[in-house]
Amino acid sequence: MADTNEGKMLTVNILSPDGEVYAHHARSCRVHAIDGWLTILPNHLPLVTVLDIGAVIVTRLNSEEPDYIAINGGALTFHDNNVDIAASFAVRARDVDQSHVEVMKNQAEADMQEALSRQDQSSYLRARISLERAINQINVAKHKKSNVK
Structure with missing residues (x-):
């Protein structure tokens, strides 16, 4: 039986020089790029962009309340429903x-x-x-x- 979430979810990974800060499956990911806010949904076109100081807001699959991660800028690549963010600094709200x-x-x-x-x-x-x-x-x-x- 096929996975019903196949093609309907993202995998969001955030790395900093200190290592992995965040890794979860999600419905959406909102970031502050240098030219404004960007929301990535499943099956978005491939993308590479530079991120500004701001929050990464991730809506996980089984949660209505999003996760917030502060970053000090970095780079985002998106392909095959994978959001990969390399940040110069990143910290989850809880930390x-x-x-x-x-x-x-x-x-x-x-x-x-x-x-x-x-x-x-x-x-x-x-x-x-x-x-x-x-x-x-x-x-x-x-x-x-x-x-x-």
Whole structure:
């Protein structure tokens, strides 16, 4: 008997330099590419794209509540219903260290103010990226599930 989900599901894999962060079957995967949001559904055309700082939102097969993963950019390839994301940094909502991220956010804001006072544009841009990364993790952490599997 054939699998009724054949062709109706994705396999989503997210890797970072620390190893595998996420691997599940899903109904959809939404990502923030450098040119805007993109939703991938089963049987989408093959695709390669660059990802921006943002959330990866995965709706798993047997769940109405999506999984959220914060990434700091990377690359996505899609073919044969496989979504493969190679990210420079990735963390699941359940694994975000809130206190550490708040420190990162506060430091980035202080670094931005310091760079502004020195009129140092490159330092300001680096601090702004650090702030975006911290805010991304804070936003993703708001989607922690109470019953983590």
